[in-house]
Amino acid sequence: MLIRPLQLRVIEEALWRDLVFDLLRILRAELPGHVAAVGDDAARTIIAAAIDRARALGFTTRPGASMFVRFTFLFGEHFEAKRDWARQAIARAKSEDELARCTRLADAALDHLAAVPDWRNRE
Numbered sequence: 116m117l118i119r120p121l122q123l124r125v126i127e128e129a130l131w132r133d134l135v136f137d138l139l140r141i142l143r144a145e146l147p148g149h150v151a152a153v154g155d156d157a158a159r160t161i162i163a164a165a166i167d168r169a170r171a172l173g174f175t176t177r178p179g180a181s182m183f184v185r186f187t188f189l190f191g192e193h194f195e196a197k198r199d200w201a202r203q204a205i206a207r208a209k210s211e212d213e214l215a216r217c218t219r220l221a222d223a224a225l226d227h228l229a230a231v232p233d234w235r236n237r238e
Contacts, residue, residue: 131170134177135162138184149188161192168195172205172216179213186224200227 139158143150150158162184169175169183172195186194186201195201204223208216 131166131180132163134166134180135159138162138181141181142185142188145185146188161187164192168193173209173213174216176213179217182217182221186220190224198227200224 165184165187166180169180174180174183190198195205200223204220208219
């Protein structure tokens with residue numbers, strides 16, 4: 116069986132579209148207030164746009180893109196451009212592999228949250 120490049124691209128894009136629905140289900144459980152605040156339709160739109168931005172920044176696996184989407188819901192849309200700590204972490208990690216980029220961004224997020232009083236009691 117021969118699978119052509121176009122067929123592979125179609126399959127890959129379908130898998131990314133499926134991730135939108137998987138993440139919506141996960142985010143409803145993990146961040147119910149955030150999803151409820153925008154509604155399912157808007158949440159799907161936000162998730163899809165965040166996945167596109169994540170992929171453009173080199174978060175090209177499901178786990179990497181999923182982390183990026185979670186951060187989008189926690190820190191706001193376009194957090195990667197609006198928040199200095201995120202922008203700096205991504206810039207410093209540009210030449211690193213995806214796992215290192217994820218680690219660097221997650222560490223920066225935790226450092227940021229550590230500076231926010233009582234952040235664990237917020238949703």
